Every structure is written in C-alpha cells, then in structure tokens.
Amino acid sequence: MRKKSLALFLAAVLATSVTGCQTKTAPPATEAVQESAVQTEAPEETQEAAAEEDGWKPYDENGQIKRDDRDGNGKNGVVSTGKYEASKIGADIIEAGGNAVDAAVAVGFALGVCEPQSSGIGGGGFMLIHSAETGENVFVDFREPAPSKAEPGMWPVDKDGELTDDTKWLGGPAVGVPGEVKGLLYALDTYGTMTREDVMNPAIEMAENGYEVSAVLNRDMMEEFEVLTRFEACGDIYLKEGFPYSVGDVIKNPDLAKTLSLIRDNGPDAFYKGAMAEAMVKAVQESGGILTLEDLANYDIKLRTPVSGTYRGYEILSSPPPSSGGTTIVEILNILENFDIKGMGHNSTEHLHTLTEAMKMAYKDRGFFAADTDFIDVPLTGMASKEYAKELASQIDPEKAQIFEHGDAWAYESPQTTHYSIMDKQGNIVAVTKTINYVFGSGVVPEGYGFIMNDEMDDFDAEVGTANEVQPGKRPMSSMSPTIILKDGKPVMTIGAPGSQRIISGVAQVISNVIDFDMDIQDAISAPRIHAGSDWTTSDETIMIETRVDKDVIEGLKALGHPVLETGDWMDYPCVQAVEMLPDGTLRGGADPRRDGKAVGY
Numbered sequence: 159m160r161k162k163s164l165a166l167f168l169a170a171v172l173a174t175s176v177t178g179c180q181t182k183t184a185p186p187a188t189e190a191v192q193e194s195a196v197q198t199e200a201p202e203e204t205q206e207a208a209a210e211e212d213g214w215k216p217y218d219e220n221g222q223i224k225r226d227d228r229d230g231n232g233k234n235g236v237v238s239t240g241k242y243e244a245s246k247i248g249a250d251i252i253e254a255g256g257n258a259v260d261a262a263v264a265v266g267f268a269l270g271v272c273e274p275q276s277s278g279i280g281g282g283g284f285m286l287i288h289s290a291e292t293g294e295n296v297f298v299d300f301r302e303p304a305p306s307k308a309e310p311g312m313w314p315v316d317k318d319g320e321l322t323d324d325t326k327w328l329g330g331p332a333v334g335v336p337g338e339v340k341g342l343l344y345a346l347d348t349y350g351t352m353t354r355e356d357v358m359n360p361a362i363e364m365a366e367n368g369y370e371v372s373a374v375l376n377r378d379m380m381e382e383f384e385v386l387t388r389f390e391a392c393g394d395i396y397l398k399e400g401f402p403y404s405v406g407d408v409i410k411n412p413d414l415a416k417t418l419s420l421i422r423d424n425g426p427d428a429f430y431k432g433a434m435a436e437a438m439v440k441a442v443q444e445s446g447g448i449l450t451l452e453d454l455a456n457y458d459i460k461l462r463t464p465v466s467g468t469y470r471g472y473e474i475l476s477s478p479p480p481s482s483g484g485t486t487i488v489e490i491l492n493i494l495e496n497f498d499i500k501g502m503g504h505n506s507t508e509h510l511h512t513l514t515e516a517m518k519m520a521y522k523d524r525g526f527f528a529a530d531t532d533f534i535d536v537p538l539t540g541m542a543s544k545e546y547a548k549e550l551a552s553q554i555d556p557e558k559a560q561i562f563e564h565g566d567a568w569a570y571e572s573p574q575t576t577h578y579s580i581m582d583k584q585g586n587i588v589a590v591t592k593t594i595n596y597v598f599g600s601g602v603v604p605e606g607y608g609f610i611m612n613d614e615m616d617d618f619d620a621e622v623g624t625a626n627e628v629q630p631g632k633r634p635m636s637s638m639s640p641t642i643i644l645k646d647g648k649p650v651m652t653i654g655a656p657g658s659q660r661i662i663s664g665v666a667q668v669i670s671n672v673i674d675f676d677m678d679i680q681d682a683i684s685a686p687r688i689h690a691g692s693d694w695t696t697s698d699e700t701i702m703i704e705t706r707v708d709k710d711v712i713e714g715l716k717a718l719g720h721p722v723l724e725t726g727d728w729m730d731y732p733c734v735q736a737v738e739m740l741p742d743g744t745l746r747g748g749a750d751p752r753r754d755g756k757a758v759g760y
Contacts, residue, residue, distance in 0.1 A: 214242045216754040217373040221405040225728070225751040229680040232759025236747035237261055238735040239578035240276065240656070243369055244268040245749075245758040247360040248580060251352070253760045258586040259287060259349040260357055265578050266342045266590060267361035271414060272369040273754070274396070274610060275378045275597045276576040276656060279417070279429065280438075281612040282337035283575075283592025284477050285345055286464060286640040290585035293647060295475050296349075299460040300341025300592075301633040302334030302614040306456075307448040308630050310622040321620055328385065330447020332600040332613035334634070335457050336438075338592060339421060339429040344459050358422040365415035365608070368408040374753045376405045382598045389601035391441070392610060396598070413608030430454045437604035442611060445602050460532075464642075467542050469495060470673055472650060476641040477591075478538070482528035483639025483662050485541045489520040490666045492547030493554075499674040505686055505707055507714030508556065513670075514690040514701050514720060515554045517663050519562045521691030521698065524662075526564035529625035530633045536625070559719035561699055577640065577654035577661075581737040581745050589640030589652045591661070637661045643669065649739045651679070655750070657732025659692045660702075664732030672738070679738045680748035687729060690720075704729055728752050 218224045230236055230245070235258065237248030247268045248261035256264075262285065270278035277283070282302040288295050313331070314322045325331040346357060371379075379386065379402035386393040386402075395411060396403070403409060420428040428434060435454045442449040464475040467488035474491065476484025493516035502509040527536050540546055553562070575593025593612070594600075600613035617634035619626045626635045639661050643651040653668060655661045664687060671682035686706040692698055700721045703712060706728075716722050733750035737757065740746055747757025 214756060215370070215372075216242065216756065217405055221373055221376075223373045223751070223753075225684070228684070228749040228751050228756055230747045230749075230757035230759040232745050232747075233583060233743070234760045235261065235580065235582040236737045236745040236757055236759040237265060237578065237580045238737050238747040238749045238755065238757035239265055239269060240576045240733060240735065240749075240753055240755050241269060241272045242754070242756040242758070243272045243364060244578070245756050248578070249758040249760045250360070251357065252582055254356070256352050256356070257350065257584070258580045258582045258588045259345055260352040261580050261582075262578070262588040262590055263342045263346045263350060264357040264360055265580070266338065266592065267358050267418060268364060269576055269578070269592075270338070270609065271361050271365045271411065273375075273576055274411075275375065275382070277338070277592045277594055278609050279338050279421075280336050280599060280609045281592060281594035282334070282614065283341065283590060284481060284636075284638050284640050285341060286475065286477065286589045286642055287345070287349055288475070288585075288587040288642050288644070288649065289349070290587075290649070295464050295642070297462045297464045297478060298341055298345055299462050299480070299633070300337035300344075301480055301636060302337050302612055303457075303631050303633045304334055304615060304618065304628050305448045305450060305453045306630045307450065308615070308628050310627045310629065312628060313620050315620060319621060325446060326620060327596055327613045327616035328388075328601055330442040330445030330449070330600070330602060332615045333442045333447050333449055333602060333611045334614035335449065335453045336612060337457060337459060340426050340457060341459050343426050354422045354425070358418055362415050362418045362422065365411045365418060368410040371403040371405055371407045371409060372754050373405050376402055378597050379403060385598050385601045389603065391603035391605055392598060392601050395603065395608060411608045413606055415608075417607045417609060430457060434604070434607060437607055438611065441602050441604040445600075447602070465538065465542065467492065469669065471645065472673060473644040474641065474669075475644070477636075477639050478531070479528065479536055479635075480530040480633040481636040481638050482524045483637050483665070484641065485528070485538055486520045486524045486662045487639055487641065487666045487669070488542045489523060489547060490516050490662070491669065492542070492544055493519065493551045494670060494674075495544075496548055496551035499670060504671070504675050505711060507711045507718070510688055510701070510703075510707070510711065510715060511556070511559070511718055511720070512554060513667070514688065514715075515560065515562075516551075517666075517689070517691040518698065519550050519553070521659070521662070522562050522564040525692060527625065528635050530635070533629060533632050534625045557718065559699070575638070575656035577638075577656050577733070577735050579652040579654060579735050579737045579747070581649060581652055581739060583743070583745070585649045585739070587642050587649055587652045589642055589654050591638035591640045591654045591656065593638065593656065639665050641665055641669075651736055651738040653734060653736035655732035655734040660689045660729070660732040663689045663691065664734050668734050668736065678748075679736050679746055683734045683736060683748045683750050689729070702729065
C-alpha cells in the first residue's frame with residue numbers, strides 16, 4: 159500500500175507559501191481531517207474557464223466536497239458517472255440520437271481526461287451490456303493481463319515473504335498490458351450506432367480546452383504528491399509550478415488531445431502499434447518494466463458470460479472472473495436472503511451485524527477461491543449456490559461476532575477504479591467499471607502522449623503458488639463489479655462503483671437498500687454505509703462504519719464483539735453510481751456524494 163508520509167509536510171509547506179489557501183492532507187480515517195483536506199484558491203482572472211459558467215460543481219464556495227444534488231432524472235436516458243463533465247457528455251450523446259453504448263464509450267474516453275487519477279487509456283476494465291431488443295447480456299473483459307515476460311516470484315521479498323520495495327505498485331514493473339482502447343472501441347463497433355468521431359470529439363475538446371480541478375482531485379494530488387514528483391512526466395501534467403493544482407484551477411492536456419485524435423482517426427492500431435506503442439514500451443522499460451511491443455500487438459478483449467443470481471425475485475447480472483466482484487455480491491445477497499432484513503430496520507444493530515457476518519464469510523471465499531478462470535478452476539456455481547448460502551447463513555450467531563474461514567464451495571459445485579451506469583428509454587443498459595488501479599497508477603507516462611500507465615500488476619499476489627499468482631498473460635483478480643438488475647426480463651437498475659475491495663460491499667448494500675427497504679436510488683447511495691471482510695487498511699474482522707450511523711448502534715456492534723473503525727461521516731470509497739427505471743418509465747440516476755459523482759438525464 160502506498161505511503162503518504164509526505165502529504166502532511168506538503169500541506170504545511172503550501173499553507174505557509176501559498177496566499178489564501180487552506181492546505182491540509184486528507185487521510186481517509188477521519189472526516190474532520192478529510193473535509194479540511196482541500197487546497198482552495200480562486201483561479202486567476204486571466205485563466206480560461208473550462209466548465210460552463212453555470213455548470214454544476216462537486217464542491218461548495220469554500221472548496222469543500224458538497225454532499226447534495228447528485229441525482230438526475232430523464233425520459234430518454236440517464237448517465238451517472240464519477241464526474242459531471244463526463245455525465246453531461248454521455249447525456250448529450252443520447253440527445254444526439256446515440257444509444258447507451260455510444261454514450262458509454264464517449265463517457266469512457268471523457269473520464270480518462272477529467273478523472274485521470276482513476277482511469278484512462280493506459281488502463282482497463284469491464285463492460286456489462288444488456289440489449290433491450292434481443293435480451294442479450296454481454297460481458298466485455300478489457301482487463302490488463304500480465305506481460306509475456308512476467309513470472310511467479312518476480313517481486314523481491316524478505317525471509318518473511320514481505321515485499322522489500324514498491325515496484326509491485328509503482329514504476330515499470332507494475333504495468334500490465336492496457337486494454338481500455340480495444341475494449342471501448344470493440345463495444346462501439348459491435349453495439350454502438352455512432353462513429354469514433356462522434357463519441358471521441360467531446361473528450362478531445364475537453365483535453366484541449368481544460369477542465370476544473372475538484373476538491374477530490376486536489377486531495378488526490380496532495381496525497382500522491384510523492385508519486386507526482388518522483389515521475390517527472392506525470393508531474394509535468396498534474397503539478398502546477400511544482401505543487402498540486404488548487405480547487406477551481408483549469409488543467410489542459412494537449413498531449414492527450416493529440417493521442418485521442420490519433421486513436422479517433424486510425425482506430426486501435428494507433429495505440430497498440432507504431433510510435434505510440436514504442437513510446438509506451440520505452441517509458442515502461444526505462445522504469446524497470448517488462449512490457450514489450452509484442453504484448454501490445456497481441457492484446458485482445460475477451461467476451462465472457464456474466465455471473466447470474468437472484469435476490470428476492472430480482473435477477474442479478476454481474477462480473478465473472480477475473481473479477482471476484484459479481485460472485486461475491488451474489489454470495490452476500492444469497493446469505494441475506496435467509497433473513498428478514500427489512501424487519502430488522504435499516505442500519506439497526508441487528509441489520510448491520512447480520513450484514514457484517516455475511517460480508518466476512520463471502521470475502522473469505524473470495525480471497526481463497528477467486529482467480530482468472532482461464533488459468534485456475536474456481537467453484538463459481540458453488541459460491542453462487544442458494545444451498546451453500548443457506549449453510550453459511552446458519553453459522554451466523556445473532557448474539558456475537560465470529561471469525562470465519564473460507565467455506566467448502568466445491569461441495570456445492572455442479573455439472574461467475576471508476577464506474578458509470580447508463581440506461582436509455584429503450585431499456586438498453588450499460589455498466590462499466592474501469593481503472594488504472596491506484597491513484598495516478600504506476601506514475602509512468604509515455605513521453606508526449608499525456609496518459610498514465612496502469613499499475614494492475616499489484617492486483618496479483620506476490621506469493622508463489624496461490625490461485626492469484628502472476629503468470630504470463632494471466633489477468634489479475636479484480637473487485638470491479640459492474641452489475642445489472644432485471645425483473646421478469648425488464649430493466650430495473652444498473653449499478654457499480656470504484657473502491658477496490660470495498661466495491662463489493664458497497665454495491666451489495668445499495669442493492670439491498672433498494673430491494674429490502676424500498677429506498678429511492680439516491681437515498682440508497684447516500685445512506686450511511688459499512689464495510690467488513692477485506693480491506694487494504696484494516697483486519698478482515700473490522701467493521702469500517704460511517705459515523706452518521708446511530709451511536710447506540712455502533713456501541714451495540716462493539717458489544718457483540720465487533721472491532722469497529724469509525725471512519726467519519728463519509729468514507730472516501732466506494733463511490734456508487736446507479737440508474738434505475740421507475741414503474742412509469744422515468745429513468746432516475748443516483749450518484750455518490752463521497753467523491754465527484756453526478757447523474758445527468760435527458
């Protein structure tokens with residue numbers, strides 16, 4: 159896990175050297191620190207504004223994250239993404255006659271411009287599509303595989319098996335073969351109706367003209383300042399005179415505009431072959447990596463069958479391996495189905511205790527079984543089995559917290575960083591989760607091209623002999639969980655989130671909030687949330703809990719024996735984006751106020 163030891167020092171330097179700025183770091187553990195972790199400074203009067211003067215902003219007049227006004231309705235389509243600029247572009251595509259896939263591709267390229275710390279063409283992801291016309295459900299895997307020269311044990315460890323340097327998540331050795339360009343363009347060519355020019359020009363124009371720095375992007379720059387200064391080409395784009403951009407500043411990226419123009423004009427070969435590919439390989443190898451021109455030229459997407467399950471009569475479609483997300487979400491919901499969740503009362507001690515125990519058991523299975531099924535047998539049917547879930551549910555003691563090991567899913571086997579959700583009036587649904595992994599990825603930027611290479615190799619286990627060990631061409635385990643919910647074959651919801659391991663728990667909770675508690679989609683997303691079972695900052699048994707949950711409930715959970723980490727009023731992650739179709743056909747989008755999300759309807 160990356161260290162942010164320089165962030166406090168940087169904040170102190172900026173506080174004394176930049177007039178009129180409030181500059182502190184923002185560790186995710188406490189809301190009081192998080193809310194003050196924004197450098198605010200009015201943009202210079204001569205600076206050209208990138209956003210519309212009256213455009214929606216995810217921060218208030220003090221440069222702090224605002225927590226309201228995230229939803230959006232429409233009759234023809236709704237787009238919910240992690241950035242207003244991208245949601246607006248997607249809604250404009252639908253207004254211009256495009257379908258949900260056209261909008262999804264436009265949004266994908268746009269997010270790589272205005273949310274570059276989270277995703278971009280140097281990364282990869284998953285797209286889940288439901289066709290209203292045919293009823294077909296397609297899962298497009300454009301995840302980043304390990305390069306051909308990767309091998310188990312490629313990262314240095316000490317006698318205790320602990321990593322001795324940061325090359326697993328920073329620099330060239332962390333880079334997997336990027337898949338986003340092929341994934342987005344495959345979806346456009348196969349399921350879209352518009353041209354590359356139609357869907358890519360808005361992103362190109364935004365890269366040329368600029369976009370405003372949000373409170374979240376400013377905070378991410380502060381927290382990853384060490385990465386931005388260590389990798390000069392990355393810092394040249396995302397630092398201003400050596401310091402993080404202030405909230406409201408405008409960032410332009412002409413190199414990325416040039417890159418996207420080349421892809422628009424020449425298709426995926428402009429990225430995977432020729433000068434751009436050579437620049438990627440040069441940058442990665444000079445930083446110690448093993449990416450080759452052959453790796454790029456040989457990359458292709460994979461089409462997979464979505465994981466499927468049911469929850470109280472609703473059909474759940476989600477991500478199959480190499481993602482662990484879909485199967486784990488189905489397993490959590492299957493366990494909850496054995497209880498009267500609604501009767502417990504939302505976020506009561508009984509409800510959160512039951513939810514926590516279900517998460518803990520499902521995450522234990524995830525950690526033991528999940529892997530790329532092209533390389534490892536995984537008991538997907540067993541993990542998604544109702545009978546298996548019933549057996550797990552019987553282990554939950556309502557009077558105390560327990561420590562669980564993985565279950566025997568094989569016994570039930572018989573002969574499954576940013577997210578956006580889109581639905582159009584025809585009932586076409588797209589759910590996309592894509593990422594460059596850690597904030598600002600590997601830090602490696604191919605000279606002159608303006609995008610950041612992923613650090614997805616960190617998603618493999620460093621240990622040798624595990625299901626998720628690194629192998630050439632293998633795709634690392636992921637938590638990304640783009641999910642679609644249907645009822646009697648008709649659209650109900652599209653949902654997903656960024657947030658590493660917390661994606662799974664966040665998506666499962668919001669689904670339960672809507673189905674079990676009849677909550678409005680925005681209320682379901684904004685509601686106080688917990689996470690338990692697996693996380694990069696806590697033990698598997700710890701409940702991370704937002705302090706908007708009633709204090710008596712928190713104390714009740716402690717009395718049952720749960721270790722509790724109070725995160726402040728709002729966690730940083732996961733950030734859920736969702737769209738639902740209401741009974742009258744209205745499309746209603748909800749977006750997460752934990753980051754920059756905004757739903758826009760047409």
